[in-house]
């Protein structure tokens with residue numbers, strides 16, 4: 001194929017939104033041109049008022065394969081992602097079996113992913129108490145960084161780390177130069193709160209919310225910031241849910257600490273007050289908190305204390321969500337959102353006065369930076385992969401099951417009317433998703449090693 005030009009009145013780059021054309025040769029962007037500068041030999045496609053956004057990058061996804069492909073899998077997760085405007089996923093090291101805590105497990109993951117991915121992907125490695133000797137080798141063989149838990153992760157194959165474990169591992173992590181992603185909740189405040197609630201009604205969302213207090217997050221973040229000061233590694237806080245930690249995070253940044261922060265669409269869109277009893281599709285950890293907290297998280301994004309918005313897409317088979325009983329204590333904690341994250345975010349962001357440039361930064365550019373692939377992914381610029389999304393920002397639609405392309409059609413957004421529709425997704429110059437249909441064959445591949 002020769003030179004292609006994709007035109008729009010709203011091309012979203014880090015410099016802003018303006019009319020222009022993405023010039024594509026092969027798999028790469030040759031240039032982002034002004035409308036009058038499209039070469040005469042280019043094949044043109046004009047999307048008019050629909051925006052062209054960079055392909056989104058989701059640095060927090062549980063694909064669950066190998067080992068739990070009945071929960072999700074490379075094929076369905078990457079389809080759900082392509083339908084949501086994503087062109088790159090970074091897979092979490094747990095819920096798959098084996099967990100990605102050694103090079104053998106990484107190789108198994110690579111075999112499971114082969115010819116099954118509709119978009120590109122990379123893997124995080126796990127940090128658990130007994131795999132210090134694997135860290136350097138995992139870094140060498142291509143993980144983007146490491147993930148650990150300070151609290152029990154809800155499955156048996158992935159152990160949480162204690163402070164002494166971290167003190168042994170952190171010098172090695174620091175030496176790798178890769179980020180350490182931390183699930184920042186401590187067990188102590190959760191156990192104390194849960195003990196007080198033991199006879200309460202666990203079908204009530206309020207009970208679940210009270211069982212995972214803000215303090216569990218704040219104490220964990222304080223511990224990690226102290227360790228970050230001491231060991232000088234790159235710290236990344238995953239799925240920040242409490243606004244009460246923003247101040248200590250802002251102070252740490254002002255002190256020059258290498259710390260980045262993500263939150264998720266559900267914390268920014270849903271509020272505890274509106275979660276009905278028994279609605280376990282809204283259970284995740286840390287929990288969705290109240291309206292005032294949601295406003296604080298938006299302020300954190302505005303101030304730049306929160307860098308990025310990623311999905312934490314974490315599905316399970318319907319029976320594990322216990323929707324029949326509506327039991328928040330025993331339901332699996334995890335929200336599925338790959339197909340809907342962009343419209344959910346746009347619905348909320350537009351109303352709060354943010355632009356598509358903000359979304360591109362939070363959902364593409366910054367996650368690509370975290371995953372170490374920003375020279376290739378996450379922005380519309382010469383030399384980057386030709387990953388982009390045709391997004392009709394004005395369209396409204398109601399979320400129905402047939403728009404959810406992940407394996408199990410459970411979602412807190414079903415029935416909701418959202419703004420902004422993904423019309424097409426292009427990955428490395430290929431059209432992969434077009435108005436509800438997938439085009440071609442799975443051509444996604446693992447990102448090259450750094």
Ligand SMILES: [Zn+2]
Pocket residue numbers: 060062092312314
């Ligand atoms: Zn997660």
